[in-house]
Amino acid sequence: MRFWDKISFITALNIVALGMLASPPAVAADPIKLGLVAFYSGPVSGPVGMPSRKGADLIIEAINIGTLPAPYAGKGIGGRMIEPIYVDEAVEPVNEFRNLVQRQGADAVIGYSSSGSCVGVAPIAEELKVLTLFYYCGSTRTFEEGPKEYVFRTMNSQDVENIAAARYILSIKPNLKTLSGMNQNYGWGQESWRDFTKSVQKLKPGVTIATEQFPKIFAGQYGAEITALTRANADVIHSSFWGGDLDAFILQAAPRNLFQKQTAVLTTGGTAIDTLTKQIPEGTVIGVRGNGGALAPASAFHDWFRAAYQKKYGEQPSFPAYYMAQSVLALKAAGDKAAEQTKAVPSMDAIRKALSGLEFAAPSGIVSMSRHKGHQAVTDIAYGTFKLVDGKPTLINVKRYQPECVVPPEGVKSLDWIEAGFPGAKCD
Amino acid sequence: MSFLLSILIDGLIYASWLFIVSAGLTLIYGVMRVLNMAHGSFYAIGAYTAASLVGWYFNHDELPAFGSFAVMALGAIAVGFVAGLVTERGVLRFLRGRDEVVMVLVTFGLLLVYEDLIKFIWGVQSYYASQPYSLLGSTDIGEINFVNYDLAMIGVAGVVAAVLWWSLNRTRQGKLLRAVINDRENAVALGINVNRLFMATFAIGAGLGALAGGLSAPAIAVNPGLGVEVIVLAFAVVVTGGLGSVEGALIGAVLIGLARAAAVNLWPEAELFVIYGVMACVLAFRPRGLFVLDSARKI
Numbered sequence: 070m071r072f073w074d075k076i077s078f079i080t081a082l083n084i085v086a087l088g089m090l091a092s093p094p095a096v097a098a099d100p101i102k103l104g105l106v107a108f109y110s111g112p113v114s115g116p117v118g119m120p121s122r123k124g125a126d127l128i129i130e131a132i133n134i135g136t137l138p139a140p141y142a143g144k145g146i147g148g149r150m151i152e153p154i155y156v157d158e159a160v161e162p163v164n165e166f167r168n169l170v171q172r173q174g175a176d177a178v179i180g181y182s183s184s185g186s187c188v189g190v191a192p193i194a195e196e197l198k199v200l201t202l203f204y205y206c207g208s209t210r211t212f213e214e215g216p217k218e219y220v221f222r223t224m225n226s227q228d229v230e231n232i233a234a235a236r237y238i239l240s241i242k243p244n245l246k247t248l249s250g251m252n253q254n255y256g257w258g259q260e261s262w263r264d265f266t267k268s269v270q271k272l273k274p275g276v277t278i279a280t281e282q283f284p285k286i287f288a289g290q291y292g293a294e295i296t297a298l299t300r301a302n303a304d305v306i307h308s309s310f311w312g313g314d315l316d317a318f319i320l321q322a323a324p325r326n327l328f329q330k331q332t333a334v335l336t337t338g339g340t341a342i343d344t345l346t347k348q349i350p351e352g353t354v355i356g357v358r359g360n361g362g363a364l365a366p367a368s369a370f371h372d373w374f375r376a377a378y379q380k381k382y383g384e385q386p387s388f389p390a391y392y393m394a395q396s397v398l399a400l401k402a403a404g405d406k407a408a409e410q411t412k413a414v415p416s417m418d419a420i421r422k423a424l425s426g427l428e429f430a431a432p433s434g435i436v437s438m439s440r441h442k443g444h445q446a447v448t449d450i451a452y453g454t455f456k457l458v459d460g461k462p463t464l465i466n467v468k469r470y471q472p473e474c475v476v477p478p479e480g481v482k483s484l485d486w487i488e489a490g491f492p493g494a495k496c497d
Numbered sequence: 498m499s500f501l502l503s504i505l506i507d508g509l510i511y512a513s514w515l516f517i518v519s520a521g522l523t524l525i526y527g528v529m530r531v532l533n534m535a536h537g538s539f540y541a542i543g544a545y546t547a548a549s550l551v552g553w554y555f556n557h558d559e560l561p562a563f564g565s566f567a568v569m570a571l572g573a574i575a576v577g578f579v580a581g582l583v584t585e586r587g588v589l590r591f592l593r594g595r596d597e598v599v600m601v602l603v604t605f606g607l608l609l610v611y612e613d614l615i616k617f618i619w620g621v622q623s624y625y626a627s628q629p630y631s632l633l634g635s636t637d638i639g640e641i642n643f644v645n646y647d648l649a650m651i652g653v654a655g656v657v658a659a660v661l662w663w664s665l666n667r668t669r670q671g672k673l674l675r676a677v678i679n680d681r682e683n684a685v686a687l688g689i690n691v692n693r694l695f696m697a698t699f700a701i702g703a704g705l706g707a708l709a710g711g712l713s714a715p716a717i718a719v720n721p722g723l724g725v726e727v728i729v730l731a732f733a734v735v736v737t738g739g740l741g742s743v744e745g746a747l748i749g750a751v752l753i754g755l756a757r758a759a760a761v762n763l764w765p766e767a768e769l770f771v772i773y774g775v776m777a778c779v780l781a782f783r784p785r786g787l788f789v790l791d792s793a794r795k796i
Contacts, residue, residue, distance in 0.1 A: 110616060111722035115623030159722065254769060282761065285769045287726045289717050290514060293507040293761035296641050300503070300762075316623060316718035324631040324644045344625065 098414040100150040103129075103400070104169040106180025107205070107393070111159035112287050113312025116340040117182050117389045121205065122155065123382050124390030125179070128397040129153055131377070137401070138373045140430050146401050147408030147415035162186040163193060170199050176417050177201070179396045182389075184208035184227070184257040191220045200421045204396035205389060207358070208256050209483050212441040221424055221444045223396040223436060225359050225476070227257065227309070228264045228483035229450055230336050232475045234356060235268035236496065237452040237468055238305055238334055241354070245269070247279045249303035249331070251294060251318065253310060254283035261309035261336065267487045279303035287314060291321050298322075303331055311337040316345060323348035339363055339388045342455060342462040353455040355464055361391030361433040363464050364451040374432035388433075395431040399438075399446075402429035437472070440479055447472040470496070499639030504758045506638060510647045512754025513654035514713065518727055519734040519746045520657060521705030527678050527741030528698040530597055534604040535584065536706045536731060537724030538611030542580055543573035543707025544723055545619050547714040551626035565629045569711050577707020578700045580611075585699040590692070608724065616721055623718040630715035650712065654750075657705070661743050674698065678741065730772070737776045739786030748787055752779075 105125050108118035129151045131137045135144035145151070154173055156165050158181060169175045177200040181187045187206035194201035194217075201220050203211065207227030211220065239245060248266060252258030262281060269276050279301035282294045298306055306327070310318050319341055322328055328350045335341070339357035342349060349355075357364045365371050365388075374394065378386040403424035407415035410423065426443030429436055436446050449471055453464030474496035477486035486492070522536045547569040554565045584607060592603055633645035665671040676684045677694055685691050710723070717723075734753055738745025753775050760771040767774075779787060 110612075110621055112718075112720040112726070114621040114722075115718065115720055119621055280765065282765050283768065284761075287722070289713070289723075289726065290511060292510050292647060293504075293758040294765075296503050296507050296758075297762050297765065299641050300500070313623065313718045313720045316625070317716065320625075320627050320630065320718070321644075321716050324635055324646075325642045326635075344623065345627075348627065 098145070098148045098150075100152045101146055101176045101400075101404075101417070102152045102154060102174055103397075104154050104156055104166075104173070104175035104178035104180065105393075106156045106158050106162065106165070106169070106178060106186075107389075108159050108182055108312075109155065109157040111157075112289075112314065113182065114159070116312045116316065116344075116387070117205070118158070120340075120387045120390040121182070121393040123378065124386060124393040125153065125397055127374075127378055127381055127390075128394045128401075132397070132401050138370055141398070141401060141405070143405065146404030146420070149404065149414060151397075156180070158182060158186055163189040166190050166193050167197070170197050175199065177400065177420075179204055179393070179400070181206045184210075184260075185255060187211050187222075188256065191217060194220050200417055200424075202396045202399060204393050205358075206257075208260065210256070210260075212445050213482050216442055217444050219421065221399070221438065221446075223399045223438075223446045224392045225448055225450055226445065226483070227261050228477070228487070229447070229472075229475050230356055230358050231261050231264040231309075232268045232483075232487065232491075233450045233452060233470045234307065234334050234336055234354070235265055235272055236470060236475065238332070238354060239269065239272055240468060241454065241466065242304060242332065243273075245273060245276055245304050247277050247301075247303040247305075249279045249298050249301045249306045250281040251291075251298060251306060251308040251310065252281075252283055253286040253314060255286055257311075258283060258286075258309055262307065264483065264487060265307050265309075265334075265336075267484070271487060271490050289314070289317050291318050295322055295325055295327055298331070299325065299327060305332050305334060307334045307336070309336045311340070315341055319345050319348050323350070328353055338455075342464070343385070343387065346457070346462045349455050349462075351454075351456045354452060355455050356450075356452050357388040358450075359388070359392065359433060360449045360451055360469070361395075362386065362388030363462075364388075364453055364467060364469075365391060365433045366449075366451075366469070368432075368434070370430055371432045391431070391433045395433065395436060398431050399424060399427070399429055399436065403427055439472075440476065442479075447476045450475060499641070500762070502639055503641045504762050505755070506641075506643060506648070507761070508755035508758035509651050509751070510643075510754075511757055512750040513650040514709065515730065515734050515754055516654045516747055516750035517650075517657055517705065517709040517712065519731040519738075519750060520661060520743060521702035521709075522731050523735040523738065523741055523743055523746040524661070524705070525699055525702035526735070527743070528674055529589075529695050530741075531589065531600045531604065531699075532597060532740070533699075533702070534601060534728060535607040535611060536604075536702070537726075537728030538608050538615070539577045539580055539703040539706035539724075540710035540713075540727050541615055541721075541724035542611070543577050543710030544714040544717070544719045545615060545624060545710075546576040546707065547573045547711035548624035548626040548719040549619070551628060551714070552624070555628050562628070562632055565632070569626070569629060569714070570708060573707045573711025573714075574704045577710075578704040580707070581700040581703025582696065584703065585696050589699065590695070593695070608728070612721065612724070621721050623720050624714075625718060626714045628715070646715065653712065657708075658743070658747050665743065670694075670697075733772055733776050736786055737779045739783075739788035742786070742788035745786055745788030749779075 107121040203222040334354040336356040338355035407419035407423040453467040738749030
């Protein structure tokens with residue numbers, strides 16, 4: 070080897086050696102295969118499933134390319150990119166959960182709108198030891214029937230929205246005497262009605278029930294129920310209807326002036342205010358199951374989310390989009406925390422442990438995983454009253470309830486808390 | 498009195514909807530012995546067609562609002578008729594004479610295919626066609642306010658029943674159909690073109706299913722999965738009335754409609770139970786439904 074060749078060779082070796090010292094091994098972190106399950110078909114796909122998917126897509130894209138606003142930074146979840154796998158909840162959710170994990174190799178699953186799906190999937194997730202985040206379903210049974218290790222819920226459970234609804238309706242109708250209910254005949258509808266009526270009756274003893282209707286889910290035709298509700302002529306009609314059933318109920322009740330004569334409390338009404346603007350009468354009480362959608366508080370993160378959603382899809386996000394985004398962000402926050410603690414690419418188990426008890430930022434505000442041993446989220450929850458302002462659907466008289474006011478304390482079952490008269494509740 | 502009257506009206510409104518949904522189903526079974534699971538898809542196709550047409554119609558301010566009823570109903574019937582024709586010519590005619598259970602499976606497969614086709618054409622977002630629903634106003638009957646559109650459904654169901662009865666009993670084609678219903682082999686032997694009758698029956702049945710969907714569209718959010726929900730109820734009606742009997746479908750729809758309306762007003766917890774309770778009671782005493790089709794004695 071000639072002299073200059075030797076010099077070149079030694080220099081090249083030094084450069085390679087220096088390069089190896091200066092940077093970690095260039096091995097790409099394994100991506101997270103993330104199952105995303107929602108109703109992508111069926112009667113709730115339009116109002117709930119598709120906004121949820123859009124919310125997930127938007128946040129996953131921002132996570133993978135590293136464009137999420139503060140407080141988030143960096144690409145991926147602790148450096149691991151997300152590979153989404155979409156699964157339709159309308160098709161046998163429990164069996165499909167097994168397929169998602171065992172055949173498609175999902176490392177984690179986010180999803181489930183129906184309480185029935187969540188109650189069915191939770192034990193399977195525990196059995197398969199797969200990190201599973203419920204983004205939308207509300208049944209309190211998920212955690213009250215026993216502690217979970219692998220299952221989390223990143224939004225409020227249904228008891229919270231019904232306790233808040235009771236407080237809200239009594240704040241605007243303090244002389245309330247009678248209630249009617251229109252709820253779907255399964256766990257969600259029955260538990261929502263139970264928690265709402267018991268909360269109202271505890272806060273204002275003497276309130277009576279005029280009629281309670283429980284049509285089958287996805288029934289679609291509510292003429293006879295509307296007649297019964299009209300005849301009962303209660304001060305307030307409570308409904309936890311959601312998706313296409315909610316739309317059909319509003320469409321059929323509107324021309325019969327049901328909500329003009331009796332004040333309706335629609336606990337998930339936020340999905341309908343932009344599509345059924347002409348049918349929802351002013352004075353209807355609207356909920357969004359938390360703090361998202363039209364009732365999201367102002368923040369820089371919220372502004373970014375709405376602007377990015379508008380830019381990507383040409384429409385404003387309804388509240389299911391917020392809660393799916395919230396769930397994906399829970400994974401991001403937990404992964405980043407785990408990576409920071411271990412100074413390594415986080416394993417799914419490290420992410421799961423970091424998620425327990427975590428507090429993280431979402432477009433609808435701060436989410437705190439502070440109930441059921443760190444597996445159940447609590448957030449502020451808001452209600453407002455529908456009004457057309459310059460022809461635009463607007464929610465006025467908005468009241469925001471802090472978790473201390475409407476969420477049962479740790480270790481207390483929600484029904485026990487309601488029946489005991491909300492001991493320890495702190496409301497402004 | 499007013500209480501009973503409102504139950505009667507609610508029951509008849511619901512029965513009207515049930516009858517229009519199930520008339521096509523029972524007609525097809527009566528003639529072809531095909532228990533058509535895809536009937537729910539024709540209902541959904543009718544609803545989507547009506548929703549699309551109403552949306553288009555009300556974007557044209559110069560068109561008279563009342564014309565939307567005709568556009569909605571005729572559009573749904575036409576699209577349902579064509580879908581039925583394509584289904585019969587494209588699939589079912591090759592399977593003629595197969596066991597009824599096989600045909601249930603085949604039409605269930607078609608239901609799934611149509612569900613995906615609907616999603617492919619219309620997507621999964623909700624469609625609304627609410628304008629015609631409030632166009633006719635409302636009427637106070639006693640203390641209860643009813644939407645005139647719903648009341649008109651009773652009339653529409655009456656017209657559908659009358660036209661079907663007249664067509665089957667007073668026209669030459671109807672008599673040919675009844676001959677096929679009563680004894681297919683003899684009808685063929687007599688030179689009746691059964692193929693053509695099957696094709697026409699299936700297309701008309703599908704058109705009726707689509708009409709039911711089209712008329713329902715203004716009062717609901719039109720979403721995927723619509724047909725699957727409806728087909729179960731339609732089966733309850735036709736089984737109660739007797740498979741293949743149009744009169745049976747009418748009586749079955751009225752029985753179930755009135756029972757459901759009474760339950761909602763008097764015993765809401767039993768609303769779902771009474772639909773199938775009525776069916777179970779009828780089948781306990783008449784296992785083949787209220788109106789059993791005549792069948793030729795085979796030797």
